[in-house]
Amino acid sequence: MDPAPTRPVRSARRVLGRVLAGLVLLVAGGALLLVVVVPRLGGGVPYGVATGSMSPALAVGTLVVVRPVAPDEIATGDVVTYQLRSGDPTVVTHRVVGLGTTADGERTLVTRGDANEVADPRPVRAVQVRGVLWYAVPQLGRVMGLGSPQLRQAITTAAAVLLLGYAGWLVAGEVRERRSRKGEEPSPGLETWWPEQESPPGATSPTVPTSDREPVR
DSSP states (O other): OOOOOOHHHHHHHHHHHHHHHHHHHHHHHHHHIIIIIHHHHHTOEEEEOOSSTTTTTSOTTOEEEEEOOOGGGOOTTOEEEEESSTTOSOEEEEEEEEEEEOTTSOEEEEEEOTTOSSOOSSOEEGGGEEEEEEEEETTGGGGGGSSOHHHHHHHHHHHHHHHHHHHHHHHHHHHHHHHHHHHHSOOTTOOOOOTTSOOOTTOOOOOOOGGGSOOOO
C-alpha cells in the first residue's frame, strides 16, 4: 500500500489546484467581459464571423464587436458590419474599399472581403450599416452561433452566476484555511516544561521550602 502523501505534498497539490482554478476563472471571466460586459458598457454590438471572406484578419469563429458611427465618419479601409438588406437581420462584415453617391445624393460604401478578388456587387447604404469594427477576438465568436439571442442571454447569465459563485467559494476556502493554519500555530512567548525535561538555559532549579525538608541525620 502506498504511503499517504506527506503534508508538503498535499500543500503543493492544493496550491497547484488553486492556480489552475484561478487561471480557469480568469479566462472565463475575461471571455465574459469581452463578449457581454464591454460591448454593453461601450455601446457595441457583438457578432460572430461565419465565413472566411475576411481571412486572415478575421477568420471563421472570430468575435467582432462594432460600434455605431455617423455615416460621414466611415472612411476607406474601415471594416464595417452591415445588413444585406435594410431590416434583414443577416449581416456581413467586410472592408470599405471605396465611397460613392446615389443619384439623390445619398452616400454609399463599396465593400469587399479581404479574401475576395472583387468588390461586393451592391453598394451599401448608410441605413444598412450596423457599425464600424471596434475590436475582434479569435474563436470567441463561436458562442454567437449558439441558438437564439434569448438562449445566448440565458447562457451568459448562468455563466456569470457560476463564475461569481466559484470565485466566492475560492475566497471562502482561502479564508478557512488561513484561520485553520493560524489556530495550529503556537502562541508566541509561551513554553511548557515537563518535570522530566531539562531546565531551560538560565533557569534556576526549583527550591523546596525549609519547613518541608526532612531533618538532617
